[in-house]
Structures are given as C-alpha cells and as structure tokens.
Amino acid sequence: MRFVLDAEQRLFGETLDKLLTEAAVAGVARDWAAGRHGPGLALWRSLAAAGVLALAVPESAGGAGPLPVELVTAFHELGRHGVPGPYAETVAASVLLGRLPGDSSSAAWLPAIADGTAVVSLALPPAVPYALDADVAGLVLTVDGGELRAAVPGEARTSLDPARRLFAITPGEVIAEDATAATAEGYDMGALMCAAQLVGLGRRLLEVSVDHARTRRQFGRPIGEFQAVRHHLANALVGLEYARPLVYGAALSYGTPDFATDVSAAKVSAAEAAYTAARIALQVHGAIGYTDEYDPSLLIRKARALHSAWGSPAAHRARVMSALAH
C-alpha cells in the first residue's frame, strides 16, 4: 500500500503546472469569457500534446486510459490554474463513448479526443442540464430516456463564472439506444474530474490568500498576524487536506462497485472545502477580492459554480446515503 503519488505521477503534475504557469491562464480565461476562443483552444492542444486527454481514452481507441489517478492529477492542475473549457465534459464523454457496445459509429470520436482535435461537450440532465461551451465543441451529446443522442445547442446562458459558457440543448438524432450503464460511468467520471478541479482551485485560493495576508499591512503589521485571519486560513487548509485523499481514493476505486459512492463522497467534500476556501479568500482579500479585475476573483466565482456542477452536494449526499441504507 502506497497512497501517495509516485515520482512519475508527481512529475506529470509539475510539468502541467509549469505549462499552465507559462500560459498565463487568467488572460486566456478572460478571452474565453469574451468569446475569443483562440488562446484557449491553443492551450487545449498543448494539454492534449502533454497527454492529458489521452488519459480518458481507452488504449484500443488510440488513448492511454482510462487512468483515473493521472486524470485527477491533471484536473487538480487545471483547477489550480482556472483553465476554461469543457475538459470534464470531454473526459466524461470519452468514458461514455468508450463504454458503448460494439462498433458504434461514435467510437470514431475517441482518437480525435485523445489527440486534442475534438472538443466535446455534453448535458446529462438533471444534474448537468446545460452543455458547457457547446459553441466550440465538435460534438455535443445528451442522454434522454437512456438513449444517447446528439444535442442541438440553443440559447446561451450566463454563469457567475464568466469563463463557463452554458448552452441549453434539445435532444437530436439517436446515437445509441441503450446507454444507461455507459452514462452512469461517464457521469461519475465527470463528477470526479470536477471534484479534482475544485480541490486544485481551493489550493490556489489558499496560496494567494496566504501571500496576501503576508504582505498586506494594516494597523502597522501584516494582516496575517491577526488571529482571526490566521484561523480562517488554517480552517481552509484543514478542509482541503481531507478532501484530497477522498478524490484520489475515488480514482483508485474506478472499476469497482464502490466507485459511484466514492465519487459522491469526494465531490461533497471537495465542493465544500473549495467553497469554504473561496469564501475565506474573499474575506481575507477584502474589497480587492470582490472586483472583476482581480484575477483570483475568477477562481472565487468558479468555486461557487463548480460547487453545484456535476451534482450538488445535496444530490451527492443523497446518493451516499442511499448506498449506505441497504
């Protein structure tokens, strides 16, 4: 038993961190929010080249996966940097498509997902009612009455997180008739990716808040000397430190009967920890954190959006309890 990342996995995370630091993602996210997708799509291709999207695609379809621990490692970094785009959706779609029986025509999408040429979005009502960034996706999916269908994007809706561009959808042509089991697995994987992003973005918000508390001076000293501020930040750390093991633990239970319950436990914990970190980040920063122009405020907004994306904490708690009730 060794429940920490091995050297190769750690290096993978560090490589992505470096790539994303150099990409200056806050600017990319602001462009994305304004409908200028070029830099974000270039970043998509860079991350695909680094192997991120192939992690979700089965080896038989040109990928390297599914490798849930590596995916969680990658999505932790995507979350830390606030990368815009339908990454969790594409991973969920790839798991879903990879699980479809036989020689379904949709399987042709998998190699294109793996090499970064296909951006996919999907809506899985009721937990995922809108398709994220459907206007940049080459394929938009939905599931209706157990049938996998192409989805026709409609009106765009505005999210609190300006880099999350959500589209109402209408179910279109049928792609596969019995997709119930595949959908369940795709949904769980999407929720796990969302949980990993939440832990990563909570981490980043704690990092920037600690930096702020060390340098911002009031009453002649750094505000990080005030116990009220210190204890807020300590509490944020406690939450995140115990969410992370649940997220990796769920990744390791992929393919077992516990996966769905473990994902729900991870999503509840990650959502609450990241949201708590976001509220604390806002409070510790004071007014500057409440501005549109301050980059970490993009993450503060994303924390609230992802808190309820891919199943609200209430929905995931209910799922945990229904599993435990038997």
Place this chain on the structure above:
Amino acid sequence: MDLDLSAAEPFRAEVRHWLRAHVPATPLPSLETGEGFAAHRAWERELHAARLSVVSWPEEYGGRNATPLEWLVFEEEYYAAGAPGRVGQNGVNLLAPTLFRYGTPEQLARVLPPMASGEVIWAQAWSEPGAGSDLASLRATATRADGGWLLNGQKTWSSRAAFADRGFGPFRSDPEAERHRGLTYLMFPLDAGGITRRPIGRIDGKPAFAELFFDDVFVPDRDVIGDPGEGWRVAMSTTGNERGLTLRSPGRFLAAADRLVELWRERGDPADTALRDRVADAWIRARAYRLKGFETISRTDDVGAESSVNKVFWSELDVALHETALDLLGPDGELEGEWLEGYVFSLAGPIYAGTNEIQRDVIAERVLGLPRAGR
C-alpha cells in the same frame, strides 16, 4: 499510487477472529470509574496475553513489530468489534513514543513491559493551573537532590490520574531559566509519599482526571527522560504523537460512523433530509480520515506540524458525529448510554492535547508560513 491492503489482510483475519471470541458481550463499566478502571485493566491483560495490546512495538517489549499499515488495520478491527476503550492509552500512545526516542535501554526494558500488560497504567501530568495552552509558563519544580530530584508544585487536568499508577511530565529544573528552557521531563509514582491527588469530576461527574500536589516527592535520576534541562524538546516529541494519528486512530471514527448509519436506519426519519445529510457528512469525513491515515503512513518525509491539521479535524469530527447521534435519538439523547458517553468524551477533544486555537496558530505559522503573531 495504490490502496492495496492485502499485505495486512492475514493479520486482519487473525485480529478479527480473536476479537470475535474475546470482546465482552456487554460493555464494561465506564473506565472513568474505579470499578470500570479495574475491568479495563483486566482487559488489557487479556489483550497482552494474545500479544495484541501494543502490536506495533518490538517483540521484546510485548509487541509484534506490526507495520504501520497493520497497526491501522488492527485499530479498524478493534473498534469495529466494539472492544473496550484503552485505559492504558496515555502511556502507550504518549509516553512510549517519547521513550523510544529519548529513553535509555534500561528505561525501555523497565518501563515498557509492565505498560504493555496493563500492570502499570500511566497518567499524563502536563497542565498546571497557570499553564494550560501556554504550557511553557509551567512552574512546578524539580530540584536537585542526592541521587535524584525533588518535585514540588501542582499539576492539573491529569487524565486517568484518579486511578492510574504512575505519571509523567515536564518540571522546571532551572529556576533562573524562562519558558522553554530549564525544563526536565520526569516519571514518578502516583502513590509516592508527598503526592496528594484530588480526583476532578469531568462535566458528567465521572472522575476522569485529577489534580496532583507535589510536596518534596523524590524521583531517582533513572526516571529522567532525556537530558535534564531538555524537557521542552522531549515534551514536543510527545505532542506530535498526541496530535497525530496514534492518539485517535481512524478505526475509532470509522466504527462510530458505521454505528451512526445503523442508528439512522433504525431511527431516522427519511423525510428529515437535514439530519440525513449530517449522517452522510460524518460517514464521509470518517472515510476521509481513514484515507488521510493511509497517506500519512505512505509518506517518507516528516509530517511535523501537519499533525495539528489532524488534531483539528478528528476532534471536530468526533463532536459532530456524536451530536448527530444525539439528535437522531431525540428526547432519548440525554439519557445515559454509549452515545452520550461518547458525546461527553468528544467535547473534551477540541480542548486537550493543545486547544484547537493553538493548533490553528501552529498551522498558520508552521504549515502555511504566516508571520509569527503577537497573539
């Protein structure tokens, strides 16, 4: 990265088998009473005879060299079986690790075997009336005497000291030195001449701790742990254990969370989703604590001040879990019983072993790197 526990499964099977045959069918009386203390001591003897009282210790002292994973597995099985509380835990979890680090071979050979068997039960004597969270302001003294030291002053809130056999703690040996300097870590008999112990009823009236008054209590040199004057350093090696995994292992919370889910199945109102969510949260947090334990024993670096993160987490989980159980019990929640006993015990968690406010300061300064506070 993996969660493959198979290496510990044979041990798990052995422990489970033994516990199934030996755990008393009815709970022992509370260990915070004279009668219960004796019953729990007898239970320790029984565990020891099966070499299950201190599984992670070396064989020569009564253990079986269990790996950290085997120890975690032992704890899971122990609490899942509903086995009695560990009356010797202050010695086993707080004094023994200090001795393994700072004790002489003679001290290890003399102190550990009777600790393992429950023959000698230890009480921690750290706090004083003027030194609680601010431990470094302690004033009880150890004065040089022929062949040893004379202890004077007062200790308080000493857990288990009402019935225990021996105590351990830091005393001021250099009256000129201040705060962290000039302290010496000593072991002493609680029935020695010159010691007066006054049991203190905890919030439910049970004498769970005691005040100790020292009047020229003689302690021989061989009962000093580490070098005289180095007591602070020795004490701090205990706090890491106290706040880390050893004092409150994941098994305890996993078992309590499973029992809480059971209680929900029996008594929960399916329409009460608010209470249901609290049950779910307790179960999720207990699982998080288990996985964090696996992470901790997998690490090769020193956990250090991060043990404070642990202490805040388990102490708050313990309170929340038991509050949820009492809420599920509704009007029966105030009645004497195992849940109430657990609740009363949990309420002390955010206070002992360094209050959670002290822990948050430690986290802020030594884990997050915030500037030292004027407090």
